[in-house]
Amino acid sequence: MPSNKVPVLVTGGAGYIGSHAVLALKDAGWQVAVVDNLTTGFRFAIPDGVPLYEGDVEDGALIARIIAEQKVGAIMHFAGSIIVPESVENPLKYYHNNTAKSRALIAAAVVGGVPHFIFSSTAATYGIPAVSPVDEDCPRLPINPYGMSKLMTEIMLADVAAAHPINYGALRYFNVAGADPQARTGQSTAGATHLIKVAVEAALGKRASVGVFGTDYATPDGTGVRDYIHVSDLAAAHVLALEALIAEPQRSLTMNCGYGRGFSVLEVLDAVDRVTNQTIVRVLGPRRAGDPDSLISDNALIKATLPWVPKYAALDVIVGHALAWERKLGEIRG
Numbered sequence: 001m002p003s004n005k006v007p008v009l010v011t012g013g014a015g016y017i018g019s020h021a022v023l024a025l026k027d028a029g030w031q032v033a034v035v036d037n038l039t040t041g042f043r044f045a046i047p048d049g050v051p052l053y054e055g056d057v058e059d060g061a062l063i064a065r066i067i068a069e070q071k072v073g074a075i076m077h078f079a080g081s082i083i084v085p086e087s088v089e090n091p092l093k094y095y096h097n098n099t100a101k102s103r104a105l106i107a108a109a110v111v112g113g114v115p116h117f118i119f120s121s122t123a124a125t126y127g128i129p130a131v132s133p134v135d136e137d138c139p140r141l142p143i144n145p146y147g148m149s150k151l152m153t154e155i156m157l158a159d160v161a162a163a164h165p166i167n168y169g170a171l172r173y174f175n176v177a178g179a180d181p182q183a184r185t186g187q188s189t190a191g192a193t194h195l196i197k198v199a200v201e202a203a204l205g206k207r208a209s210v211g212v213f214g215t216d217y218a219t220p221d222g223t224g225v226r227d228y229i230h231v232s233d234l235a236a237a238h239v240l241a242l243e244a245l246i247a248e249p250q251r252s253l254t255m256n257c258g259y260g261r262g263f264s265v266l267e268v269l270d271a272v273d274r275v276t277n278q279t280i281v282r283v284l285g286p287r288r289a290g291d292p293d294s295l296i297s298d299n300a301l302i303k304a305t306l307p308w309v310p311k312y313a314a315l316d317v318i319v320g321h322a323l324a325w326e327r328k329l330g331e332i333r334g
Contacts, residue, residue, distance in 0.1 A: 004246055006073025006116070007031040009066055011057045011105065013050075014041025017120060017176060017231060018078035019185040022050060024235035025076075033070045035063070036079065044332060045185045058104040060111075067112035074116035074242055075109055077102065080149075083193060084124065084290070087146035098149035103156060110164050116245040117157065117168040118238055123227075123256070125151040125172060128292045132262075133227075135298035136172070136254055143290050154254065167252045169241040174227035174258035174297045176234055178318040179325030186325030187231075195265060196228065196319060199272040200326045202280045210280055212265050214287030217294075223265035225294040227258035230312035230321070240306040253305060258297025259313050268315070275319045 008025055012018040013034030018041070025032045026047055034046055035053045046052050051070070055062045057079050066072060080098040081087070087094040102119075109117055124147030125140045142148040157168040177196040179186030187197045201207045215222040237257050244253060263271075266282075273279050302308055312318060 004243070005030050006246065007033065007070050008074045008076060008242070009070060009072045010034050010076045010078065012036055012041060012077070012079030014038060014043060014045045014052065015078060016187045016189065017173075017234065018076070019045035020180060020231045020235040021076055021078065021238050023047065023180060023184060024232070024239050026050065028239055030239075031070070033066060033072070035066060040189055042188050045188065047184070056101070058101040060104060060108050063105060063108035064112055067108070067114060072112065072114055074118070074245070075105070075114055076118040076120075076238060076242070077105060078120045080120070082146065084144050084146045085288075087144050087149070091145035094145045094149045098146070099152045102153040106156060106160055110160065110166060115166055115249060116242060117166060118242055118245070119153060119157060119168060119170045121154055121170045121172045122147060122150050123172050123174045123258070123295060123297065125154065128290070129295070132292075132294045133260060133296045133298035134256070136256060136301055158252070161252050167245050167249055169245055169253040169255070171237060171241060171255055171257045173234060174229055174256070174295065176231050177228045178230040178232065178312060178321040180232055181312065181321055183321075183324050183328045186322065186329065188329055195226075195268055196272070196322050197326075199269055199280060200319065200323045203272055203276040203278060203323065204326055204330070206326075208281065209283045210269060212269075212282050212284045214291060215284050216287070219264055219293055221264050221266050224291055225262040225264045225296065227260065227262050227296045228268070228315065228318060229258050230310070230318050233310040233312050236311075237302065237306065237308050240308050244306060255302040255305060256297040256299055257302060258299050259310060260297055260299040262294060262296040263315055268319075271315045271319045275316055275323060
């Protein structure tokens with residue numbers, strides 16, 4: 001392993017985004033280990049040769065053992081709960097899984113002398129922003145426990161980095177979609193709520209229709225506009241962010257991860273129709289509480305800070321990769 005590469009522990013590495021980060025690290029020659037409790041992750045998502053520790057990130061003794069055994073020099077933290085409506089119904093679950101467990105993991109990193117920490121944050125920390133595109137200086141005013149639980153972890157990291165020899169990267173994701181271009185992993189969670197995942201399931205007959213929540217937004221076609229980022233481009237950003245943390249140990253980074261352009265719900269469904277050469281059934285319904293009209297990233301900071309050049313930004317490419325993975329998932333599950 002080259003001198004600038006350290007062994008990396010990926011939490012939640014059997015999950016959707018975490019498994020893509022594992023591939024990105026492994027493909028680039030990093031030594032990787034995974035800790036995952038497998039509540040929403042899958043063993044098949046972890047490549048051969050990558051050690052899996054089945055357990056929880058709040059288990060301090062386990063994390064200490066992994067740090068020692070793997071000589072961990074960096075942690076990428078993806079483990080957590082991500083469903084916004086569930087966070088409203090069960091806030092304590094989110095403050096436990098996303099905030100309290102992150103605190104335990106950060107504490108283990110400090111005790112174990114791990115100098116670099118990458119955190120999977122979210123655009124939900126902004127709440128309903130007054131402007132779009134949204135830059136990193138926009139007020140962080142989460143409107144649900146999911147966004148607040150992630151924001152609290154960002155704040156913890158900033159405070160810990162000021163007090164201990166550790167730096168961090170907090171990457172605020174917009175709408176993550178797609179799958180590994182080689183179909184090695186993808187979004188595998190049953191009952192997922194991501195629009196592109198739901199749409200390709202419908203295209204393959206796994207769902208009867210796709211719900212469109214709200215047709216009266218202040219957007220060109222009345223449906224919500226979102227910034228969809230390919231999961232492999234997102235994973236690449238994590239590797240580059242880690243390289244930047246290692247190169248400048250005194251600097252921490254907080255950056256949006258998105259393409260800086262948006263597509264409406266109907267535009268996404270049109271893309272799925274195009275790619276599959278069929279028409280999915282759309283069921284129009286009322287808005288969901290807390291959905292902004294438009295949520296698009298200002299990605300100027302990440303582009304200025306990292307040599308990040310997205311490879312898979314075309315909407316039809318994102319849909320095509322998601323579709324290929326959905327077909328393979330059917331084979332895996334029989």
